[in-house]
Amino acid sequence: MTAAGPVRTVADLDGRHAMVLGLARSGVAACRFLTDAGAEVTAYDRRPIGELAEAVSALEGRPVRLALGVDEPTAQRLIERADLLVTSPSVSPRFPTTDPWLRTALAAAEERGTELVSEVGLFLRLTRARILGVTGTKGKTTTASLVAAMLERAALPVALGGNIGTPLIERVTELGSDTWAVLELSELQLPTIDRGVDVALYTNIAEDHLDRHGSVGAYRAVKARLAELSTAGRIVLNADDPGCRDLGERLPAGAVAWYSLEVDAEPEPMATADDGWISVAGERVLPVADVPLPGRHMLANVVGAALAAHVAGADGGSIGAAIRDFPGVAHRLETVAERGGVRWVNDSQATIPDAAIAALSAFDAPVVLIAGGRGKGLDYSRFAAAIAEHARACVLIGETADELAPLIGDRIPVRRADTMAEAVTLSASLAHPGDVVLLAPAAASFDMFTDYAARGDAFRQAVAGLGDAS
Numbered sequence: 001m002t003a004a005g006p007v008r009t010v011a012d013l014d015g016r017h018a019m020v021l022g023l024a025r026s027g028v029a030a031c032r033f034l035t036d037a038g039a040e041v042t043a044y045d046r047r048p049i050g051e052l053a054e055a056v057s058a059l060e061g062r063p064v065r066l067a068l069g070v071d072e073p074t075a076q077r078l079i080e081r082a083d084l085l086v087t088s089p090s091v092s093p094r095f096p097t098t099d100p101w102l103r104t105a106l107a108a109a110e111e112r113g114t115e116l117v118s119e120v121g122l123f124l125r126l127t128r129a130r131i132l133g134v135t136g137t138k139g140k141t142t143t144a145s146l147v148a149a150m151l152e153r154a155a156l157p158v159a160l161g162g163n164i165g166t167p168l169i170e171r172v173t174e175l176g177s178d179t180w181a182v183l184e185l186s187e188l189q190l191p192t193i194d195r196g197v198d199v200a201l202y203t204n205i206a207e208d209h210l211d212r213h214g215s216v217g218a219y220r221a222v223k224a225r226l227a228e229l230s231t232a233g234r235i236v237l238n239a240d241d242p243g244c245r246d247l248g249e250r251l252p253a254g255a256v257a258w259y260s261l262e263v264d265a266e267p268e269p270m271a272t273a274d275d276g277w278i279s280v281a282g283e284r285v286l287p288v289a290d291v292p293l294p295g296r297h298m299l300a301n302v303v304g305a306a307l308a309a310h311v312a313g314a315d316g317g318s319i320g321a322a323i324r325d326f327p328g329v330a331h332r333l334e335t336v337a338e339r340g341g342v343r344w345v346n347d348s349q350a351t352i353p354d355a356a357i358a359a360l361s362a363f364d365a366p367v368v369l370i371a372g373g374r375g376k377g378l379d380y381s382r383f384a385a386a387i388a389e390h391a392r393a394c395v396l397i398g399e400t401a402d403e404l405a406p407l408i409g410d411r412i413p414v415r416r417a418d419t420m421a422e423a424v425t426l427s428a429s430l431a432h433p434g435d436v437v438l439l440a441p442a443a444a445s446f447d448m449f450t451d452y453a454a455r456g457d458a459f460r461q462a463v464a465g466l467g468d469a470s
Contacts, residue, residue: 004083006115010126010173014038019078021102022088023047023055023068026119029167030086035062042067042078046099072101079105085116089163089188118192119169120162120183125195127168129159129175132312135185135226136203137243138355139301140164142293142329143203144184146302149326150309151180154318158182163189180312187222196230201308203301205243206354224250231255236308238300239265259307261300271307273299278323280310286320293326294333295362297355331456333359337463341433344463347440348456352376353383356442360390363438367391368431370423370459372398373443383442384408393430395423399447420448420455424462437463 007013016039020030023045034041041064045052048069056066067078079085085106091098093106093116110116117125124131132151134144141164148160159175161168162183168175175181183197205223224247227235231252237244239260248256248267258267263274271280278286291302306319328334330346337344343365350356351373360367369391371383380400384407387394393413396404401416408414413430417423427437439459441452449455 004115007084007117007122008125010037013084016040016084017082018042018084018086019044019082020086021045021091023052024088025165026167026169027086027088028055028058029169030119030122031059031064032062033169033172034086035064039084041065042082044068044070044075044078076101076105079109082109083114085109085114086122087116087118087192089118089120089186089192092191094191116192118189119167120185120189121192121194123161123167123169123172123181124193124197126172127175127181128177129179129181130177130312131197132180132182132199132201132308133162133185133197133226133230134182134201134203134308135187135190135223136201137206137223138350138352138358139203139297140184140186141349142298142332143201143301143305144182145329146305146322146326147201147309147312148182150305150314150319150322151182151312153322154309154314156180156313185226187219190222190225193225193229196228196233197226198230198233199236199308199311200226200230200233201236201304202227202238202241202244202247203304204238204241204354205247206241206352220247223247227251234311236304236311238304239267239269240300257307257311259300259303261296261303271303271310273303278303278306278320280306280316280319283316285316286323290324292324293328295358297358298333298362331453333362334456336460337467339463339467341435342428342431343436344459345436345438346456346459347438348445348452348459350440350442351444351452353378353380353442356440357383357386359438359440360386363390363436366432366435368427368435368437369394370397370417370420370427370437370439371441371443372396372401372404373441373445373455374398374447375400375403375443380404380407380442388412392432392435393427395426395430397423397448398441398443400443420458421462421465424459424466428466 018034018039019042044067093103151158157179163186164184239258258269259271260269261273263272277284331348334346347359388411395415445452445455
């Protein structure tokens with residue numbers, strides 16, 4: 001296939017031979033959008049059609065050629081025929097986690113001049129909306145959701161999407177220049193974008209996904225991409241986070257707005273949570289005591305969201321009201337039950353040690369911790385020390401249990417469980433009235449579950465089952 005010109009407008013899609021790789025939510029949305037824009041669309045997924053009935057149904061009868069579960073040579077021929085490849089963010093010629101044959105095929109396509117773009121990258125190219133991008137190692141979903149709530153409370157037109165699970169590509173012609181598109185952007189999506197945003201908000205930059213990026217430096221370079229593309233706008237950084245401070249030193253000072261939990265932090269913050277108040281640009285917007293989300297890490301997310309919303313034009317009253325009324329997000333320090341004096345909390349999204357340590361530190365009560373899953377090549381020694389310091393007992397699940405158990409040693413009681421239901425039953429036997437039972441795995445979910453949400457749902461269901469049994 002001869003390479004076509006780059007896609008810059010919706011009209012450029014008419015007549016293109018587009019192939020969508022991956023038929024999850026963003027892939028389905030891309031197929032619908034591309035077909036409606038006049039492209040000839042092929043959808044590829046390595047899963048067979050029997051596992052994708054819901055996704056196929058969501059195409060709503062559009063003339064999409066389905067290549068589901070086909071063999072590698074067939075998929076390679078289809079890739080060679082395409083002049084536009086729209087990939088799932090996890091599919092990349094540069095990620096070792098992508099199948100080797102597919103990495104080779106995509107690299108060859110790039111050499112031929114075939115354009116590779118993700119759904120969110122295509123949206124960014126085509127939209128007229130103002131963009132507020134939220135990234136970081138942890139806290140992205142809560143922070144992006146809270147920013148959107150603040151802008152909505154301030155009566156500013158807003159759409160929330162990206163990695164949060166809502167593709168916005170099908171709304172690209174609908175969203176006008178007065179709308180703020182708040183996008184959660186993951187380390188998978190950032191390498192696929194080629195333009196900056198109007199406001200870039202970072203929650204933190206720690207360590208994650210070393211299995212994909214190979215080193216801390218490579219991971220942080222990916223995270224820096226959003227800021228490096230956005231220096232014409234405003235970049236909101238966490239002055240309390242070493243990774244953010246390191247990034248800020250490499251950016252034009254005039255582009256950066258800092259936030260901190262301390263008023264006397266360096267660099268000087270524009271938003272703080274000191275002296276009992278959240279303050280933004282010198283205005284007190286809410287007493288800290290009125291923040292409904294637990295933990296200092298959540299408070300930092302709130303302050304960052306407040307500053308980003310302020311930069312986007314939200315007033316202080318709307319910012320404070322949105323914080324006070326914010327219900328939180330599923331699987332992020334989510335209280336799922338209080339039973340017999342024990343609080344059951346689901347933080348399944350705590351998939352790295354730093355996030356799980358923050359969750360352990362969020363409660364002024366003894367904790368029975370459920371932890372473990374598939375490792376990402378990260379060091380668990382600090383996490384083990386935090387478990388010993390903050391937890392009454394620990395129930396280990398998943399592949400990392402063998403690594404964690406000797407690190408914890410005999411400092412606290414440690415039990416093993418083969419299923420989430422067993423882990424919940426064991427935790428109930430270990431917990432006392434006034435305790436918190438916390439699911440904070442510090443690992444990925446894929447050894448036992450399809451994703452972190454399925455893991456959190458299993459925890460919720462198991463806790464509900466305790467009630468049924470009593």
